[in-house]
Amino acid sequence: MGAVPSTPRSGKPPGDAAEYLMSAFVGEKPYPLSSEFWNQLLELPLAMQWPQDRVLQACHLFAQHNYYTNHLAKILIHLVWSLEDLLHESSRSLTSYRKSVNAAYVSSVFLKFIIENSKGKFFEDLCLNLDQDEKKQNNLPTDQSIEVFIMQGVLSFIGALNVSPQSCLLHHELLNLMLVAMSTQLCSGSSPTPKDVHPFIDAAMHQESTVVASTVHKLFLNFITRPRFPFDDSTYISPEGNQLGVLQRVGSVAANFVLLPYYTFNYLLSSSSESARSLLAEKSLFILLVLTHYRKSVAVESISSDNLGDEKSTTYSTENSSFYENPYCKALENARDTQFDRVDIEGTAHYGPLLRLPFASLFDTLGLSLADEASVLLLYSLIHGNSDFLEYVLVRTDLDTLLMPILETLYNASRRTSNQIYMLLIILLILSQDSSFNASIHKLMLPGVPWYEERLLHQISLGSLMVIVLIRTVKYNLSKLRDIYLHTNCLAILANMAPHVHRLTAYASQRLVSLFDMLSRKYTKLSELRNDKVLNVEVDQTGGVIAEDMSTEIHIYTDFLRIVLEILNAILTYALPRNPEVVYAILHQQEVFLPFKSHPRFNELLENIYTVLDFFNSRIDMQQLDDEWSVDKVLQIIIINSRSWRGEGMKMFTQLKFTYEQESHHEEFFIPYVWRLVLAQG
Numbered sequence: 001m002g003a004v005p006s007t008p009r010s011g012k013p014p015g016d017a018a019e020y021l022m023s024a025f026v027g028e029k030p031y032p033l034s035s036e037f038w039n040q041l042l043e044l045p046l047a048m049q050w051p052q053d054r055v056l057q058a059c060h061l062f063a064q065h066n067y068y069t070n071h072l073a074k075i076l077i078h079l080v081w082s083l084e085d086l087l088h089e090s091s092r093s094l095t096s097y098r099k100s101v102n103a104a105y106v107s108s109v110f111l112k113f114i115i116e117n118s119k120g121k122f123f124e125d126l127c128l129n130l131d132q133d134e135k136k137q138n139n140l141p142t143d144q145s146i147e148v149f150i151m152q153g154v155l156s157f158i159g160a161l162n163v164s165p166q167s168c169l170l171h172h173e174l175l176n177l178m179l180v181a182m183s184t185q186l187c188s189g190s191s192p193t194p195k196d197v198h199p200f201i202d203a204a205m206h207q208e209s210t211v212v213a214s215t216v217h218k219l220f221l222n223f224i225t226r227p228r229f230p231f232d233d234s235t236y237i238s239p240e241g242n243q244l245g246v247l248q249r250v251g252s253v254a255a256n257f258v259l260l261p262y263y264t265f266n267y268l269l270s271s272s273s274e275s276a277r278s279l280l281a282e283k284s285l286f287i288l289l290v291l292t293h294y295r296k297s298v299a300v301e302s303i304s305s306d307n308l309g310d311e312k313s314t315t316y317s318t319e320n321s322s323f324y325e326n327p328y329c330k331a332l333e334n335a336r337d338t339q340f341d342r343v344d345i346e347g348t349a350h351y352g353p354l355l356r357l358p359f360a361s362l363f364d365t366l367g368l369s370l371a372d373e374a375s376v377l378l379l380y381s382l383i384h385g386n387s388d389f390l391e392y393v394l395v396r397t398d399l400d401t402l403l404m405p406i407l408e409t410l411y412n413a414s415r416r417t418s419n420q421i422y423m424l425l426i427i428l429l430i431l432s433q434d435s436s437f438n439a440s441i442h443k444l445m446l447p448g449v450p451w452y453e454e455r456l457l458h459q460i461s462l463g464s465l466m467v468i469v470l471i472r473t474v475k476y477n478l479s480k481l482r483d484i485y486l487h488t489n490c491l492a493i494l495a496n497m498a499p500h501v502h503r504l505t506a507y508a509s510q511r512l513v514s515l516f517d518m519l520s521r522k523y524t525k526l527s528e529l530r531n532d533k534v535l536n537v538e539v540d541q542t543g544g545v546i547a548e549d550m551s552t553e554i555h556i557y558t559d560f561l562r563i564v565l566e567i568l569n570a571i572l573t574y575a576l577p578r579n580p581e582v583v584y585a586i587l588h589q590q591e592v593f594l595p596f597k598s599h600p601r602f603n604e605l606l607e608n609i610y611t612v613l614d615f616f617n618s619r620i621d622m623q624q625l626d627d628e629w630s631v632d633k634v635l636q637i638i639i640i641n642s643r644s645w646r647g648e649g650m651k652m653f654t655q656l657k658f659t660y661e662q663e664s665h666h667e668e669f670f671i672p673y674v675w676r677l678v679l680a681q682g
């Protein structure tokens with residue numbers, strides 16, 4: 001495994017040659033960029049099987065010797081050169097493909113080991129610097145860092161070459177290499193600081209706008225089209241017949257040539273084309289999320305003084321932090337539909353490369369993949385960051401394509417992560433800010449909801465289903481998660497929907513009034529507990545804290561109850577004739593409002609509800625019936641009298657309008673969240 005004096009003679013068997021060359025690669029002798037050693041290393045099938053301990057030994061040796069061999073930088077440079085050859089070759093040779101795949105794969109393994117075992121925060125162990133003489137001798141740009149050169153080559157290739165049966169595996173390896181290279185973020189804290197060093201992702205941020213746009217475009221297309229190409233070993237991996245290449249020899253166990261960075265290759269080479277195509281789409285999605293959510297912090301200069309006088313120093317404050325512009329985030333925000341471009345119609349000049357995406361295909365793909373948490377995050381990024389895509393979603397007549405998987409996921413909240421639930425609720429909150437959306441969902445009828453198990457839901461509007469699922473989510477949260485933020489988002493969505501509610505079903509109406517009942521019971525229980533504490537606990541520091549905590553929680557539930565009352569008020573004020581079932585539910589459970597009739601926070605809102613109750617109770621009392629009352633008879637009276645309802649005596653309140661605003665330091669949530677998704681699915 002040590003260093004060797006020279007490259008092997010061509011007469012050596014392929015297996016011995018691969019062993020010899022790999023030992024030289026991890027050894028202590030540096031091979032210059034121009035050495036024939038690199039071609040021999042990367043062109044060989046490298047048909048080797050090493051046990052795990054030997055793989056780790058090779059990684060340790062490589063990391064130790066890389067300080068003065070710079071072999072990591074050199075193999076990455078050769079990767080870029082082989083990619084450039086592929087881009088410029090009129091007919092791309094199998095040898096060039098193999099060299100590129102092997103270079104990307106071997107680089108990933110050793111790069112991953114060095115990053116994971118780096119001793120410093122600045123990743124000096126990568127040793128990405130070459131002396132100026134060697135750069136000049138090999139026509140490398142002397143004014144450009146190695147990492148910028150490497151990322152430019154990799155990103156340019158990804159953006160320029162379409163995925164095909166011949167290039168599919170290479171694209172996959174390059175995406176995997178990028179994930180490994182950008183994983184230095186895992187070594188930093190949750191809040192970016194100017195001292196953070198991420199060589200490769202920072203290099204990606206310094207690429208030309210054309211490279212950025214083409215990369216984002218290709219990553220989106222990979223996600224949308226989900227290439228179905230199976231990995232056929234006869235294509236290019238092993239053209240010599242029965243000589244197996246390194247990637248074919250890698251199996252599901254760790255006792256093979258190298259440790260797998262993120263996946264098991266047996267799975268990649270499985271007979272299922274669905275598995276193969278989803279892996280490429282998945283990696284593309286991860287890269288897209290990592291790039292668009294990255295934020296590079298800027299050092300802030302401030303004036304400080306010491307005993308020697310005033311001097312200028314560079315300090316950093318999280319509260320006052322600022323960030324460099326992320327070109328990938330900007331590209332996502334500026335993407336336009338291939339079928340329609342508002343900028344063109346308005347005659348506004350467009351600066352920079354225009355990124356066009358097929359919004360229709362993107363919409364459909366997202367609808368099919370929202371069970372995946374990463375796809376949910378991409379949908380959030382699009383509707384929050386790209387006004388054109390949000391507008392496109394809002395005018396679609398088949399909103400159930402997106403909303404049904406979202407509602408099904410919320411229905412199964414106990415099987416999902418809290419972050420996924422948050423993102424889905426924020427998506428619904430953003431959509432509910434649009435009045436046309438709120439009107440459309442009540443017009444779209446669903447023949448059935450097969451995943452809803454509590455009862456059969458036939459011929460129900462999408463809007464009614466949303467109300468039912470959101471209330472169910474609140475109840476689940478109240479019993480399990482007890483997260484105030486989740487409560488607030490659910491109620492905010494319902495409040496935005498309320499003025500536009502149309503023919504809410506009996507079950508949805510009943511659940512809405514029951515929501516007030518449930519929250520009121522919690523409020524009453526907390527009030528009683530607080531009173532007991534005040535009476536039974538001595539007034540000391542601990543008792544004071546308990547009472548203060550309860551008072552805070554009571555205040556929160558007071559706000560929740562008020563929002564529910566405002567929701568009911570909005571329906572009764574703006575849409576009563578269209579919602580007889582809501583009136584029936586209020587009449588049927590009117591006793592739940594009585595304890596709060598004189599409450600100072602609720603009395604003005606309850607006045608409207610009691611105005612409605614008085615009107616319809618009097619109409620019911622005037623009816624002379626020979627037989628017993630039934631639901632249908634009461635409902636019929638409500639429908640008839642709704643026609644003469646004029647809202648007399650009702651107080652008009654300002655409509656509640658909740659909007660979503662991203663936190664000022666949202667990177668503290670999104671960067672760790674993206675990497676958790678990468679690692680969880682890796």
